[in-house]
Amino acid sequence: MAEHHDRSGRRLVLLVPYLWLLVFFLVPFLIVLKISFSQIAVAMPPYTPTFSLSQGWDGFVAAFRQLSFDNYVWLTEDDLYIRSYLSSVWIAFVSTIITLLVGYPVAYGMARAPSQWRATLLMLVILPFWTSFLIRVYAWIGILKPEGLLTVVLQTIGLLSPDEQVRILNTTTAVYIGIVYSYLPFMVLPLYSALEKMDASLLEAAEDLGCHPLKAFWVITFPLSLPGVIAGCFLVFIPAVGEFVIPDLLGGSGTLMIGKTLWSEFFNNRDWPVSSAVAVILLAVLIIPIVLFQRAQQRAQEREAG
Amino acid sequence: MATKGTAAKKAAPRKAAAKAAPQKTAARAKAKPEISAEKSKMVGSVRRSFAPWTDPDAKPFILYENITKRFGDFTAVDDLTLGIYEREFFSLLGGSGCGKTTLLRMLAGFETPTEGRILLDGQDISKIPPYKRPVNMMFQSYALFPHMTVADNIAFGLKQDKMPKGEIADRVDEMLKLVKLEQFKSRKPHMLSGGQRQRVALARSIAKRPKVLLLDEPLGALDKKLREQTQFELIDLQQQLGLTFQIVTHDQEEAMTVSDRIAVMNQGKIIQVSTPAEMYEYPNSRFVADFIGDINLIEGTISSVSGGKVTVETADAGKLVVNQDLKADKGQTAWIAIRPEKVSIGLKKPAARTANVMSGEVWDIGYLGDVSTYHVKMPAGGIVKALQTNATRLVERPITWEDQAWLSFSPDGAVVLLS
Numbered sequence: 001m002a003e004h005h006d007r008s009g010r011r012l013v014l015l016v017p018y019l020w021l022l023v024f025f026l027v028p029f030l031i032v033l034k035i036s037f038s039q040i041a042v043a044m045p046p047y048t049p050t051f052s053l054s055q056g057w058d059g060f061v062a063a064f065r066q067l068s069f070d071n072y073v074w075l076t077e078d079d080l081y082i083r084s085y086l087s088s089v090w091i092a093f094v095s096t097i098i099t100l101l102v103g104y105p106v107a108y109g110m111a112r113a114p115s116q117w118r119a120t121l122l123m124l125v126i127l128p129f130w131t132s133f134l135i136r137v138y139a140w141i142g143i144l145k146p147e148g149l150l151t152v153v154l155q156t157i158g159l160l161s162p163d164e165q166v167r168i169l170n171t172t173t174a175v176y177i178g179i180v181y182s183y184l185p186f187m188v189l190p191l192y193s194a195l196e197k198m199d200a201s202l203l204e205a206a207e208d209l210g211c212h213p214l215k216a217f218w219v220i221t222f223p224l225s226l227p228g229v230i231a232g233c234f235l236v237f238i239p240a241v242g243e244f245v246i247p248d249l250l251g252g253s254g255t256l257m258i259g260k261t262l263w264s265e266f267f268n269n270r271d272w273p274v275s276s277a278v279a280v281i282l283l284a285v286l287i288i289p290i291v292l293f294q295r296a297q298q299r300a301q302e303r304e305a306g
Numbered sequence: 307m308a309t310k311g312t313a314a315k316k317a318a319p320r321k322a323a324a325k326a327a328p329q330k331t332a333a334r335a336k337a338k339p340e341i342s343a344e345k346s347k348m349v350g351s352v353r354r355s356f357a358p359w360t361d362p363d364a365k366p367f368i369l370y371e372n373i374t375k376r377f378g379d380f381t382a383v384d385d386l387t388l389g390i391y392e393r394e395f396f397s398l399l400g401g402s403g404c405g406k407t408t409l410l411r412m413l414a415g416f417e418t419p420t421e422g423r424i425l426l427d428g429q430d431i432s433k434i435p436p437y438k439r440p441v442n443m444m445f446q447s448y449a450l451f452p453h454m455t456v457a458d459n460i461a462f463g464l465k466q467d468k469m470p471k472g473e474i475a476d477r478v479d480e481m482l483k484l485v486k487l488e489q490f491k492s493r494k495p496h497m498l499s500g501g502q503r504q505r506v507a508l509a510r511s512i513a514k515r516p517k518v519l520l521l522d523e524p525l526g527a528l529d530k531k532l533r534e535q536t537q538f539e540l541i542d543l544q545q546q547l548g549l550t551f552q553i554v555t556h557d558q559e560e561a562m563t564v565s566d567r568i569a570v571m572n573q574g575k576i577i578q579v580s581t582p583a584e585m586y587e588y589p590n591s592r593f594v595a596d597f598i599g600d601i602n603l604i605e606g607t608i609s610s611v612s613g614g615k616v617t618v619e620t621a622d623a624g625k626l627v628v629n630q631d632l633k634a635d636k637g638q639t640a641w642i643a644i645r646p647e648k649v650s651i652g653l654k655k656p657a658a659r660t661a662n663v664m665s666g667e668v669w670d671i672g673y674l675g676d677v678s679t680y681h682v683k684m685p686a687g688g689i690v691k692a693l694q695t696n697a698t699r700l701v702e703r704p705i706t707w708e709d710q711a712w713l714s715f716s717p718d719g720a721v722v723l724l725s
Contacts, residue, residue, distance in 0.1 A: 204416055205449035207436045209463030209514065223453045 029283075036276035037067035047273050071277035081261065081278060085285060088258040091172065091247075092240035095179035099236045100229065102180060103187035107228075108221075110188070111195035122192070125185050133182065137249050140178055144169040144250065170252025178246035183239070187232035194228025195221070227300040234293040238286055258282055356566060357581075358391040365428070367392040367550055368413065368518060373422035375408050375574075382408040384574035385422070395544050395551045397561040399597075400571035406554045409571075410520050413552065414443045427517065437466075442516035446523040448507035450495040456506050457482070457491045463514040481509040484543070501532050508540075512547060519544075521553040525560060537563045558598050562586070570594050586645075591725045595643045602649065602690050603723075604642040608634050616722045618642055622684035623664035629717040634724060641723045646693035648719035651680050653705060656714050664690060664713040668705055682711050 034051075041048040049063035075081045110121045128136060143149045146165035154160040168174050198221065206216040222229075244259030251257070258278065265275035358364040366389025375383040383405040390396045398406035411417045413424060415436030423432050431439060442463065450459050460481050464474045482488045485505035495503055504524065511519055524540070525533045541564055544551045555561050561568045562582040569579045570593075578590045589595035592603055606620030616628045618640050626642050634640065656663055669689060670681035673696075680692045692713055705711060 199447060199449065201445050201447050201449040202451060204414075204436070205443075205445055205451075206462070208414055208416075208441075208443045209510070210437050210466035211462070212437055220451060 032276045032279055034067070035272050036071055036274075036280050037069065038273045038276075039066070039068070039070065040271050040273055045272065046270050071273050072281075074274060075277055075281065080256075081258075081281075084256050084258040084261040085281070087256040088241050088243075089285070091175060091179070091255075091257060092237050092243070095176050095183070095240050096233050096237045098176060099180050099183055099187045100233060103184055103191055103232060104225075104229075106184075107188045107191035107195055110192050111198070118196070125188050125192075128185065134245060137178055137182065137245055140174070140181065140250060141169060144174050144177070169250065170254065172251065172255055174250035174252075175247050175255050175257075178250045179236075179240050179243060182246065183236040186235040186239075190231035190235065191225060191228040194225040194231075198224055227296070230293070230296045234289060238289060238293075241286060242282055356393070358394070359389075359567065364391060366390055366425075367394070367427055368552070369425040370409065370412075371423050371425065373409070373412065373419045373424065375405070375412065375417060376420045381574050383412075383419075386574065386576055387422075388569060388576060388579065390550065390552060392550055393544075393548055395541065395564055395566045396553070397565040397568045398552070398554045398571060399556070399558060399561040399568050401556060401597075404571040405574040406571050407522060410443070410522055410552060410554045413439075413518070414441060414520055415439050440516055441518040441520060442511040442514055443520040443522065444507050444511040444524050446526055448495075448503050448527075450503060450506055450510070452495055455492045455494055456487060456498070459495070459506055460510045460513050462510065467514065477513060481513050484512075485509045500527055501536070504528060504536065508543075512543070512549065515547070516549065518550045518552060521551060523555055524553065526555075526557070533557075533560070534563075540564055562598075570597055588721055589643060589723070592641055592643070592723055595721075595723060600646055600691065600693075602642075602644045602646060604644070604688065604690065606640060606642065608636055608638045608640050608722075610636065615717070616640075618722060621686040622688040622690070623662070626662050626720070627717045628720045628722050630722055632722055632724075634722070638724065642720050643723050644715050644720040646679060646691040647677075649690065649692040649713050649715045651682070651692040651694055651705065652712050653703065653709060655712050660714050661717050662715050662720075665710065666690065666713070668707055668709045668711050671705070671707065680705060680711065682713055 035047055038047040038049065040046060049066040051060060051063050055063070106125075110118060110125070113121055141148070144166065145151075146167065146169070148166075148169070150168070151160065151165045154166065155162055155164075160166070168177070202220055202224070203213070203216050206220050207213060211219065242259050243257065244263055247255045247257040247260050248263070251260075262275050262278045262282070265271050265278060269275075368388075368390040370386055370388040373383050373386045374381065382403075386405075386409070388409075398409060400406045408417055412419055413426075413431075415431070415434065419432065423430050425431070426439075426441070451462065454462070457478050460478045461474050464477055469477070478491075479488075482491055485508060487502060487505055487509070490498060490502060490506075495506065498506065504527070508524070511521075521540075525536050528536060537560055540551075551564075553561075553564065562585075565582055567579060567581055568585050570577045570585065572593060578585060578594045580588070585594065585598055589598065589601075595601045595603065604618075604620050604622055604626065606618040606626070608616065609619040609625065610617045611632055611634050614629055614631050616630050616632050616634070618626050618628070620626055620642065628642060655665075664682075664684060666682040666684040668680055669683040672679040672681075676696060678694050678696060680694070681689050682692060683689055690713055692711075
């Protein structure tokens with residue numbers, strides 16, 4: 001009796017996350033999917049058809065027949081969308097590489113620091129999260145703008161003459177800076193956890209067997225930190241592809257990213273069906289790396305379990 | 307206690323391995339016989355011919371010269387000088403924090419001596435980085451590379467030496483055969499048992515044929531049965547390869563079994579260096595006597611020293627006599643150190659001429675199957691332990707608690723210690 005009660009309780013607990021995903025992920029996704037198959041209309045909501053219970057079964061069938069792939073076809077006809085996707089993936093890719101190059105030494109330094117410092121260093125990495133993301137990106141405008149802090153500093157130390165100004169804001173460079181800065185903790189944390197649990201005697205063993213310490217880094221440390229590298233890269237790459245705030249605030253009109261395209265489709269053109277189609281494709285583009293990521297995680301877990 | 311048994315077993319693999327490695331017999335033939343304490347008798351129950359430390363012309367292969375190592379305020383190794391000979395199986399034995407591992411790590415190059423220098427084959431190696439030293443280490447944690455297969459782990463050191471691929475493959479196969487892991491060649495370390503991992507670590511550390519193999523608690527993670535078996539394999543391996551082994555252990559039985567010589571360390575200093583048998587039979591201090599095996603220490607004052615006989619007046623057992631050449635003054639505090647297995651116990655009073663007779667009440671009995679230990683309380687309050695082999699299944703009148711028992715030991719069985 002008690003056991004039966006216990007088991008149903010366990011099922012209930014399992015049900016909660018599924019219910020959550022159903023209500024807040026699957027249902028909204030299906031709504032977006034449905035809108036992406038609809039047509040733009042001057043109405044409220046601004047698309048057609050709409051399903052309504054008052055029209056009965058025939059009305060439902062009639063509405064269903066009106067759905068079409070037109071928006072997806074449209075996405076392939078105007079190269080703006082393809083260019084946005086490609087540019088987003090490229091910017092996210094380059095940013096991920098830079099974040100890795102910056103994050104790895106940081107994580108390595110933290111993992112090798114005396115153990116009494118590590119908690120503090122970890123805190124310092126997480127600290128920026130205490131300030132709003134939006135405010136931190138705005139702050140970069142103040143630094144990067146032509147008459148901003150960077151110009152002043154460079155002029156003061158003499159690297160720029162007084163009549164010169166830095167031209168970084170509203171370029172792709174500014175977007176890279178913004179993404180690398182914002183997503184660095186997501187790279188550092190998994191790298192740190194991978195490096196920190198590494199047995200220091202492995203490096204001693206490598207050195208003992210005649211391996212130069214620099215080489216030992218590449219043949220021992222780096223391969224063993226790969227799970228952390230993969231996790232960090234996905235944690236940066238996936239949100240960076242769909243990033244909207246950073247390219248909008250720092251990138252100016254010249255930077256093409258799918259998040260911005262989606263935003264202007266939705267708010268400027270009020271074309272909900274097309275922007276929904278953009279969102280569905282974006283999801284498809286991201287699901288591939290997410291699946292790869294999960295598989296890598298699973299493999300790493302199996303390796304540890306074995 | 308069990309050290310007796312394991313030490314005696316050593317004879318067999320020694321002999322067998324000598325056949326397999328004739329070059330070693332030559333080296334050993336040159337060596338002089340061991341110091342004998344009595345005119346014609348040898349110390350312990352094992353005959354050894356390898357003893358370069360008794361040869362004044364022999365030069366140590368490894369020489370720690372006035373080595374001091376400090377970590378902040380803590381002195382791990384304190385002005386220590388020690389020579390280890392080629393092909394020797396040398397053990398550093400001591401409790402945790404005694405400096406034994408630090409000494410090993412200084413030879414490997416992971417720690418730098420604060421003072422003093424280390425010579426390897428006559429060459430000062432203090433300035434040589436670890437990756438260039440001709441010594442290899444087997445780590446306590448094994449430190450196997452988890453992302454590499456067994457074969458790749460063993461090949462790692464050879465690859466660093468840029469050995470041709472074919473030779474590497476041959477050497478790896480040879481090593482796998484040596485540690486009997488041929489069929490596990492392409493497994494990753496996490497797919498192996500503890501004993502198998504230990505073998506991989508061993509194979510990896512000897513693959514490069516180092517001049518010296520350092521072993522840091524090599525068998526510490528194995529269970530007792532496997533550990534005992536592996537100890538003999540280690541001895542065979544060392545004989546076959548003709549390498550110098552320096553091992554760190556806190557397990558005295560392990561040290562007794564495998565070593566040519568043992569150094570007992572305490573607080574960064576060496577207390578005694580000698581063969582296992584000498585260490586057991588002639589400890590130089592109460593620390594060593596107590597550290598190695600089980601022993602009775604009976605305190606007293608020296609009442610006479612003459613003609614190789616020392617008489618000690620004790621509170622527990624009156625006058626006790628030990629055959630020993632000792633420089634000591636009358637009235638000096640001394641301890642009679644006598645191993646429990648050298649004390650005989652009986653319920654009948656021994657014959658009148660028997661030396662060193664004591665009597666007391668049986669206080670505790672430990673029946674271990676093969677042997678029994680008896681703790682006998684002396685009239686003055688001290689406890690003397692006696693060990694008796696259970697040679698027959700049935701005993702007519704077993705000794706029991708509160709029996710009045712008679713103990714005695716031969717004047718050759720004990721040692722008088724002054725410190």
